[in-house]
Amino acid sequence: MIQLYNVSKIYPNGVKALNDVTLHIRKGEFVFLVGPSGAGKSTLTKLLCREELPSRGQVIINGRNLARMKNREIPYLRRKIGMVFQDFRLIPNKTVFENVAFALEITGASRKEIKKVVPMALRMVGLEKKAGMLPAHLSGGEQQRTCVARAIVNNPVLILADEPTGNLDPETSWELMKLFRDINRRGTTIIMATHAWDIVDAMKKRVVELSQGSVVRDEESGGYGYES
């Protein structure tokens, strides 16, 4: 489903965030991206949703080369990807409900459908009681879960989660991982960048380790396995 061929990413300021990465991910896989801070995990997820273009190499999703994709096709790619951002990216003057509903609104979904699906997504992340609150009035963990709800609400085929448990307590983290596992079992591909070694160790999924922009390890049902 996803193929990266010799992908390098050099930011305009000269920082080399990814260095000659080649990686294949099949449909329905659950992949952890690990590695120290600054290793390029977030950069990799940004290439996959075409927030950034690679400086060299090819990124291919479902047979489509993202660099050759026309501008007007990009929105439809992004709608198939549920993204959980490291920095949340919630709209400050919209409530939790409205933020989650927004992912549906932009696709032209009906009020009726929104009223049906959004509460379901909020219940899955345990935020049904906070639906009417603004992001500024939420804890970091609640904002993060709002972001997760928005990512899963329109049944994406791929979830890109950038440290989705970064602000969550251990118990809530595990709840979220159970949710991801269920979603993954229904066939959704999940790529999750994380520093949570205990989760990675316990889940026994594929682990891709990045270091200074290069893939240094790629094993099925691996562990976190590096000293930080």
Add this chain to the structure above:
Amino acid sequence: MSLNTIGYYFREAAASLVRNSWLSMASVGTVIISLLLLGSALLLVLNVRHIISRVESSLEITVFLEDGLEEERLERLEEEIKFVPGVARVEFVSQDQALEELKKSFGEKAAILDGLEEDNPLPNSFRVKTRQAEMVPEAAVQLSQLEGVEQVRYGQGVVEKLLALTRWVRLWGTLTIAVLGAASIFLIATTIRMSVFARRREIGIMKILGATNFFIRMPFMLEGMIIGLVGGLVVVLLIYFGYLSLLNKVAMTLPFIQLISDPAVLYRVLGGLLGLGFGLGAVGSAISLHRFLRV
């Protein structure tokens, strides 16, 4: 595009208008001023043309002839008059006819003219009509130079003044309106730019969630269009009621002046103004989005 999406566009546009309320109002204000001027100038020009065309029908040149011209000479003179550029029709009015008409115009008091038949003081004349009002002054000069012509008379001055007025209004009106129109477009563009700026973070999030360019742009387009339409609507109301009261006043105090009162013409002018307001808004938004919302 579903009904929900349209509702979303309007909600977002309204929210932006309220957020930048001062700038929004200033934009509406410039739209109002420029359209008001345009509307007034348009009505003025149309009315002057209307008045001239009505004057025109009764506007004829009277060519008074020297006394004692022979029949043959009169016939030749009629031919010569027909050859003067701009002349459409020539009609001979004899001394006797002229006196008859004069009596008619006196109505009941015609008696005071009794006895004039014996020694008619009125001259023979030709009534000449030109094809257009603009041609009257030129034709009059030429007619006065023909042999046997004593005097030429027409509504000297009135036509020239009306024509000069329309020329003046056309020139300065066009100039002022162009400048003001540009100013309204500029202000609308600035308003939209502020809206885009206030929501640039949100726009970034929308893009990454998979919103199409059209979806992102539509509320901003709508915002400009609403500014233009509101301005246009205010102007339409102002001009409609203003013009009606003007018609009333003119009818009361200056009944001999016939202004345009045909609703069809009025509605066309008002509709045009409304459409133009909408157009100003759309162009302003489009310019701003083109420059500041490269999505």
